[in-house]
Amino acid sequence: MPNWLALTLLVIPAVLAGLFGTREVRAAHRERAVPSVPQGWVSARGVIVDEQLTAGRGGEANPLRRPVVTYQTADGREVTFTSRIQAAGMPKRGTALAVFHDPVQPTRACIDPQALTGVPMPLPGSSRILVALIWLVVIVVTAMFAVVLFNV
Known part of the structure; x- marks a missing residue:
């Protein structure tokens, strides 16, 4: 199997996980926002x-x-x-x-x-930080796959 195909097959699940994670974080933030x-x-x-x-x-x-x-x-x-x-x-x-x-x-x-004094509010910017961390993990995982597959 060519390395580019292997990389693509490994990265697609990481990107999908990033997309679903982003959606869940944003939905949770909207649900709790005052x-x-x-x-x-x-x-x-x-x-x-x-x-x-x-x-x-x-x-x-x-x-x-x-x-x-x-x-x-x-x-x-x-x-x-x-x-x-x-x-x-x-x-x-x-x-x-x-x-x-x-x-x-x-x-x-x-x-x-x-x-709504008893309702815990989301921390300002917390959803942005979580989304950034999700995508950082996706990028790191992709880079690791590339290094392993292409022996860089």
Whole structure:
């Protein structure tokens, strides 16, 4: 088998692992990021009426909670939405809290970031560092394969 073909067959799994690793790191970062409140959204009082429980990664004892919140718009409509953030430290069922919503589309809403004090936030830049480390490993593995195959 030619060396270039062997190198290609060895590098493809490393690159695929890098791509999947990058996707997982970014998905985990998005899942835990606290939303910023868009311009023009208005505040309302809400209450957590339910929660979706998910077992944590690695069989953690504390399940991840994604609150289901109900609030009333200024014109008296009752709206229910599910938070896009899930974490073990989310407020529990029955907790009253502030929410922000789009007055034009009230189902577009988020929990007030100030109410999420128990939610661990990702470290700033941590996902970028992890992605850089993943790709550094891919490059090092590729270089090692090249050195071995081509006797450089």
